[in-house]
Amino acid sequence: MTTLSPTPHAAPSAPTQRRRLYGVIGEFHDPAALMAAAEKVRGAGYRWWDCHTPFPVHGLDKAMGIRRTILPVLVFGAGLTGTTVGFCLQAFTNAASFSIWALVWVTGYPFLISGKPLISLPAFIPVMFELTILLAALGSAGIMLLFNGLPRWNHPLLTSKRFLRVTDDRFFIVIESRDPRFFASRTEQFLKDLGAKAVEMVEA
Amino acid sequence: MTSLQANRPTALPGFQESDNTAENPGIRAPLVLNMDRFNQVTRQVCQVAESKRPPFAWYAAFTVSLGLVGLLGFCVTYLIFTGVGVWGLNNPVMWAFDITNFVFWVGIGHAGTLISAILFLFRQKWRTGINRFAEAMTIFAVICAGLFPGIHVGRVWLAYWLFPIPNQMDMWPQFRSPLLWDVFAVGTYFTVSFVFWFIGMVPDLATLRDRAKGPIQQFAYGLFALGWRGSNRHWHRYEVAYLLLAALSTPLVLSVHSVVSFDFAVSQLPGWHTTIFPPYFVAGAIFSGFAMVVTLAVPARQLFGLKDLITLRHLDNMNKIILVTGCMVGYAYSMEFFIAWYSGAIYEKFAFVNRAFGQYWWAYWIMVSCNVITPQLFWSKRIRTSIPIMFALCLVVNIGMWFERFVIIVTSLANDFLPTSWDFFTPTWVDMGTMMGAFGLFGTCFLLFCRYLPMIAIAEVKATMPQANPHWSGYEAAHGHGDHGSHGGGSAKPSFASPDAQRSPGGSPNGSDLTP
Numbered sequence: 001m002t003t004l005s006p007t008p009h010a011a012p013s014a015p016t017q018r019r020r021l022y023g024v025i026g027e028f029h030d031p032a033a034l035m036a037a038a039e040k041v042r043g044a045g046y047r048w049w050d051c052h053t054p055f056p057v058h059g060l061d062k063a064m065g066i067r068r069t070i071l072p073v074l075v076f077g078a079g080l081t082g083t084t085v086g087f088c089l090q091a092f093t094n095a096a097s098f099s100i101w102a103l104v105w106v107t108g109y110p111f112l113i114s115g116k117p118l119i120s121l122p123a124f125i126p127v128m129f130e131l132t133i134l135l136a137a138l139g140s141a142g143i144m145l146l147f148n149g150l151p152r153w154n155h156p157l158l159t160s161k162r163f164l165r166v167t168d169d170r171f172f173i174v175i176e177s178r179d180p181r182f183f184a185s186r187t188e189q190f191l192k193d194l195g196a197k198a199v200e201m202v203e204a
Numbered sequence: 205m206t207s208l209q210a211n212r213p214t215a216l217p218g219f220q221e222s223d224n225t226a227e228n229p230g231i232r233a234p235l236v237l238n239m240d241r242f243n244q245v246t247r248q249v250c251q252v253a254e255s256k257r258p259p260f261a262w263y264a265a266f267t268v269s270l271g272l273v274g275l276l277g278f279c280v281t282y283l284i285f286t287g288v289g290v291w292g293l294n295n296p297v298m299w300a301f302d303i304t305n306f307v308f309w310v311g312i313g314h315a316g317t318l319i320s321a322i323l324f325l326f327r328q329k330w331r332t333g334i335n336r337f338a339e340a341m342t343i344f345a346v347i348c349a350g351l352f353p354g355i356h357v358g359r360v361w362l363a364y365w366l367f368p369i370p371n372q373m374d375m376w377p378q379f380r381s382p383l384l385w386d387v388f389a390v391g392t393y394f395t396v397s398f399v400f401w402f403i404g405m406v407p408d409l410a411t412l413r414d415r416a417k418g419p420i421q422q423f424a425y426g427l428f429a430l431g432w433r434g435s436n437r438h439w440h441r442y443e444v445a446y447l448l449l450a451a452l453s454t455p456l457v458l459s460v461h462s463v464v465s466f467d468f469a470v471s472q473l474p475g476w477h478t479t480i481f482p483p484y485f486v487a488g489a490i491f492s493g494f495a496m497v498v499t500l501a502v503p504a505r506q507l508f509g510l511k512d513l514i515t516l517r518h519l520d521n522m523n524k525i526i527l528v529t530g531c532m533v534g535y536a537y538s539m540e541f542f543i544a545w546y547s548g549a550i551y552e553k554f555a556f557v558n559r560a561f562g563q564y565w566w567a568y569w570i571m572v573s574c575n576v577i578t579p580q581l582f583w584s585k586r587i588r589t590s591i592p593i594m595f596a597l598c599l600v601v602n603i604g605m606w607f608e609r610f611v612i613i614v615t616s617l618a619n620d621f622l623p624t625s626w627d628f629f630t631p632t633w634v635d636m637g638t639m640m641g642a643f644g645l646f647g648t649c650f651l652l653f654c655r656y657l658p659m660i661a662i663a664e665v666k667a668t669m670p671q672a673n674p675h676w677s678g679y680e681a682a683h684g685h686g687d688h689g690s691h692g693g694g695s696a697k698p699s700f701a702s703p704d705a706q707r708s709p710g711g712s713p714n715g716s717d718l719t720p
Contacts, residue, residue, distance in 0.1 A: 031674040051436040054242060055407075055667040059674055061440050069441045075448050093368055093376035106370040116380055126385040126463055130392040133456045137396040137449055141403050144445035148438045151430035158414075158433060166434045167411040169242035 022156035022204040023048075023176040024187050025163060026196030031057045034171040037194035038063045041173055044190065048179035052157070052172040071143055078139030079132045086128035095119045156204040163202070174202075224517045225589055235330055235668050237512040242666045245513070249408075249660045250415055252508045258655055259507050266651045272644020279637040280351075284360050290634045297617045297629040300610075302356035303467075305639055307609040308492070309349035309646075310390065310464055311485070312602075314457055315493025316342025317397055320404070321453035324446075330521055332664040333514045336408075337504065337653070338497045339401040344649040345496075346394045348642045353386070355638075382466040389463035396456055400449045403442075406432050408658035461485045468612065474555035475616030478543070484536035491529035491575070492605035494522050495598040502595045504654060513660050516589055523588040526601065530579030533608075537576065551621055563628060564615045571611050574604020 028034040031053070038051050042065050051060055092100075095118035096108035110118050145151065157163050157174065166172055173196070175187050184201065191199050224233045239245060252258070283290055293300055316338040323331040354363055366387045368377055377384045410432035413425035432438070462482035469481040478484075498519060505514040544556040559568050578600050581587050588594065619626050653659070670676050 031672060032676065035674040052434040053436060053439065054246075054411075054434060055663040055672060056439040056443050057436070057672065057674060058667075060436050064436060066437060066440050069444055071441055071444050072448060079452075089368060090379040094379045102370065104370055107374045109374055109376045111378070113378065113380065120380060123380040126382075126459070126466070127379060127388045129459060130385075130388040130456075130463075133452050133459075134392040134395060137399055137452045137456075140445045140448040140452070141399045144403075144441045145430065147441050148435075150432065150438070153426075153431060155431055155433055158431075163433075164414040167407065167414045167432075168246045 276641020
């Protein structure tokens with residue numbers, strides 16, 4: 001059989017970009033089944049995998065072997081920053097008369113009112129307290145989003161019609177294709193064996 | 205924990221199915237009625253935002269609110285162009301309706317954070333039904349509150365002088381003044397409440413995004429859902445962050461109204477210079493805030509069909525809190541009087557006798573009858589669980605709390621140390637219009653929220669259902685019958701409908717709690 005070489009000006013018929021496999025998702029109908037399956041996925045040695053649930057299922061962290069986040073430590077640091085900023089702001093503006101450069105030259109303005117001490121810690125406490133709370137709260141929300149890789153506009157999982165029910169009443173285990181133990185057909189079968197009601201390949 | 209009985213309303217004898225207020229030791233009262241599937245919660249909450257058009261009452265209320273916003277806009281514009289002289293302020297009474305409204309609205313906001321944060325820390329799961337719109341109420345109330353100090357400064361265009369911004373005059377705000385603490389307290393309170401509200405809403409916005417049909421809805425909800433997809437690794441950090449936000453909001457909510465009370469307590473005016481003010485203001489704020497939550501919850505659950513999620517028990521619990529805080533407020537009133545007498549300060553004593561029997565006696569007695577006498581009716585369970593009566597009483601409490609702030613502010617200012625400087629404050633139409641307009645602003649924001657955002661924390665409500673517990677015996681019973689897979693839409697079998705299923709030997713140890 002002779003093969004014809006393609007004509008030079010012919011447009012390529014195949015899509016220019018092949019879609020990559022993101023992973024395989026297994027659907028479960030209740031938290032109990034998900035939890036049992038999660039323990040087995042972890043036991044099988046997968047690393048790049050996750051459970052997706054409509055609400056936090058308690059005990060799942062342990063089943064998945066998720067270690068405690070260091071978020072509170074960082075939030076404590078953010079709070080301390082707030083306290084310091086609060087004190088420095090008030091001490092500089094109300095007690096110090098020196099100038100600093102911060103985009104423009106700013107000068108402190110010590111103004112004596114009814115003989116009150118310039119650095120009066122009791123009077124500074126409300127603002128220090130509020131700034132502590134403010135920075136800690138913004139920090140806790142911001143660091144949480146940062147660690148979670150949010151916000152993001154799109155995600156391969158959200159292209160799956162089936163997966164959209166994760167925010168309603170379905171529970172999913174997702175094993176990503178980048179996992180060293182991932183083999184499409186074998187992982188698919190593995191999820192089926194764990195009792196997944198449906199299994200689907202998701203492309204990135 | 206035996207939460208599996210929670211979904212058995214029939215287990216409470218002698219009451220209709222929708223009445224879940226009976227106390228039955230050993231059996232947890234259900235938090236969600238008539239639902240056994242997660243999908244039902246989703247649908248019930250989302251249908252408000254997804255319906256083509258809201259109920260007629262929504263349009264009616266929205267029209268009225270929008271009209272009042274117009275009035276507010278007119279009054280504020282007139283004020284800015286003319287000066288604060290258009291208010292009824294006079295020489296001793298330099299704060300009246302503006303600060304009354306400010307303190308009133310800040311107080312209204314407190315219940316939202318209290319429900320979200322303090323009840324969350326105390327693991328009070330009944331908060332999940334009401335926390336979302338209570339938090340929304342907080343945001344909008346603080347917006348209304350922030351308006352008043354903003355416009356009462358006279359030269360509104362120089363309001364930025366309140367902020368520590370470097371300027372060419374080398375002038376800085378005076379950080380030893382309680383008025384500036386207020387700027388930071390209310391600013392922080394708004395920001396933190398907003399973050400708390402929004403972060404709590406992200407998973408529910410994702411629900412709306414995933415159910416959205418139209419491109420505009422998909423885009424808008426998708427934008428604010430931040431790409432949330434329920435990952436458990438995300439939930440883990442999310443729950444820690446949410447707990448931290450609650451733990452930070454709890455001292456914050458107590459500090460904010462304390463700082464607001466410092467505006468008065470740190471002065472030397474008789475009637476203001478009182479050490480009981482911080483706790484007394486916080487109790488009053490929670491009192492009025494809960495009254496406002498009930499005032500909003502009653503029509504909202506009726507109008508949008510949320511009676512299974514905001515149950516009578518929620519309202520009953522809130523009425524109990526109103527009763528408790530009402531007693532605290534009553535105690536504070538009497539203690540103020542006692543200290544005015546006991547301290548021997550003649551100006552202080554005069555200020556309080558004058559409050560009750562002077563030219564503003566009517567305001568004082570409105571305050572006492574609304575705030576001290578009215579909530580006592582809530583000792584009766586029949587009143588506490590009667591929808592029309594609780595609605596009326598909560599409206600009365602709101603009126604009373606507005607008068608409380610009026611009494612504190614105006615009576616102290618109008619009759620200060622020197623009788624020669626005394627004057628009587630009468631509100632002008634601009635005062636009244638601005639006050640009404642603030643209610644319109646609040647109503648408009650709240651109605652828009654009801655229409656377009658998840659009014660109930662869907663994910664949190666689901667997590668309180670017995671089916672959410674991975675050890676719930678109903679699943680095993682369902683699996684034992686072998687028909688679980690055939691239920692296309694259902695994640696859990698309605699097992700409370702068939703008690704036999706729960707008593708099956710295959711059930712988890714929890715099942716044994718069911719047997720009487």
